[in-house]
Ligand SMILES: Nc1ncnc2c1ncn2[C@@H]1O[C@H](COP(=O)(O)OP(=O)(O)O)[C@@H](O)[C@H]1O
C-alpha cells in the first residue's frame with residue numbers, strides 16, 4: 001500500500017498491455033492518424049514507379065494498377081478457372097468466422113474457468129500450455145488424416161490458432177487484476193456476480209483485447225495455410241489455381257485481399273479498444 | 286468521551302499475527318468507544334496496517350478475537366478506486382441502501398464532489414480521489430471508520446483541508462474513527478486518544494481533552510509531541 005498519487009491512475013496501469021494503450025491513444029489523434037497513411041501510399045507509388053522505369057519484369061511482380069484491374073475482372077466476370085473474387089472471399093470469410101468464433105468462444109470459457117478457480121487452472125491450463133508448444137501448422141497432415149479433406153480440418157485449424165493466444169492473454173488478464181481490487185471487493189461486500197461484472201471482467205479486458213488482436217493474426221495465417229490444401233472454394237483455392245496457370249496477377253489479388261481482411265479486423269479491434277478502454281484516457285463517454 | 290458508559294465499537298483481545306517467525310502483533314488489546322477518534326501511530330513496518338486489516342476482517346491469519354459493532358467503512362492509503370467505473374459507481378457499488386444512487390450522490394455532495402460524479406477516477410487529483418474514498422466509506426453510514434494513512438500521499442495544504450473535512454463529517458455523523466498515521470501532528474490535531482504501536486502491542490497511550498480545532502502550538506500539544514516522538518524513538 002505504498003502507491004503514489006494519483007493512485008487510481010497507477011492502479012489502472014497494472015496488468016495492462018502497453019501496446020494496447022499506445023495504439024488507442026494514437027488512433028484518437030487525427031493528424032498522426034493521417035500521417036500513418038503517408039508511408040504506405042509512398043510505398044505503393046514506388047511500386048508503380050518500378051514498372052514505369054521497367055526495373056522488374058511485370059511477370060514476376062505485377063504493378064498495383066494491374067493488380068487492381070485483375071481484381072476488377074475477377075469481380076465482374078465468372079472465370080471457369082477461378083470463379084468470382086466475391087465468391088472466393090465469401091467462402092474464406094465463412095471459414096474464418098466459424099473457426100474463429102469456435103476457437104475464441106472456447107478460449108474465453110476456458111480462461112474464465114481457469115482464471116476464477118484453482119481446480120479449473122489445474123485441469124485446463126496444463127493441457128493448453130502443452131498445445132501451445134505444438135507447432136500449429138505441423139498439425140495440418142494429422143488433421144487431414146483425422147478429419148479428411150473437407151471443411152472440418154480447416155475450421156479446426158483456424159479455431160486452434162485463435163484459441164491459444166486468446167486463452168493465454170484472457171487468463172493472464174483475469175489473474176493480473178490488481179489484488180488490491182479483489183480486497184476492495186471483499187470490503188465492499190460485493191456479490192459474486194457484481195465482482196465479476198465490475199472488477200474482474202473489466203480488469204481483464206485490456207489484456208484480453210491484446211489476446212484478441214494476436215489470435216486474429218494467427219487465425220488469418222491458419223486460414224491461408226488451411227486453404228492451400230485440397231480446397232475447391234475460397235481465396236486459397238484461387239491461389240492454387242493461379243499457381244497452376246502461372247498467373248501471378250491473380251495470386252497478388254488474393255494476397256491483397258488477405259491483407260485487407262487482416263487490416264480490417266485489426267482496425268475493428270482497435271475501435272473496440274478505444275470504446276472499451278475509454279477510462280484510461282480519462283475522457284467521458 | 287464517555288468511553289466506559291457504553292459498549293465499545295471495537296474490542297480486540299489478545300490479537301496476534303506473525304509472518305514466518307516474525308511476530309508483528311503480539312497479545313494486543315484495544316477498545317474504541319462510540320464516536321471516539323483514536324489515532325494510531327508507529328514506525329513504518331510496526332504493524333499498523335496489519336492491525337487495521339485484522340479489525341476489518343481482511344486477514345485470516347490473526348489469532349485472538351476482534352469484534353466490531355455494526356457497519357464499518359475503510360479508506361486505504363491508496364484511494365483504491367476502481368479505475369474503470371465512474372466516481373458515482375465507485376461510491377454506489379455494494380451499497381445496499383434502498384436508493385443507492387441517491388445515497389451515493391449525497392455522500393459525494395458531503396465531500397464536495399457532486400460536480401465529479403460522472404468523471405473517471407483517473408481525472409481526479411490525489412486529494413479528490415481520497416475524498417471519493419471517504420465518501421464511499423461514509424455512504425455505508427458506518428459506526429466505525431478505519432482510515433489507513435489516507436492523507437499520507439497528499440501535500441501539506443491538501444492534508445489540512447482533509448483534516449477539516451474529516452472533523453466536519455465526524456461532527457455530523459459521529460462515527461468512531463481509527464486513524465492510522467505516521468504523522469504525529471495529524472494525530473495531535475484530530476484524536477481524542479493517541480496510541481503508539483511498538484513491539485506488536487500498544488506501547489503507549491495518551492488522551493487529549495482539548496477542543497477541536499486545535500492550535501498546534503498549544504503547550505499541552507507541544508509537550509505531548511515531544512513525548513510521542515521519543516516514544517517513536519526520535520530524540521529531539
Ligand atoms: N502479507 C505479508 N506477508 C509477509 N509480511 C508481511 C505481510 N504484511 C505485512 N508484513 C510485514 O509485517 C510488518 C508490518 O507491516 P504493516 O502492518 O504494513 O506495517 P505499517 O505499520 O507500516 O502499516 C512489516 O514488516 C511487513 O513487512
Ligand SMILES: [Mg+2]
Nearest residue numbers: 001333334335
Ligand atoms: Mg501501513
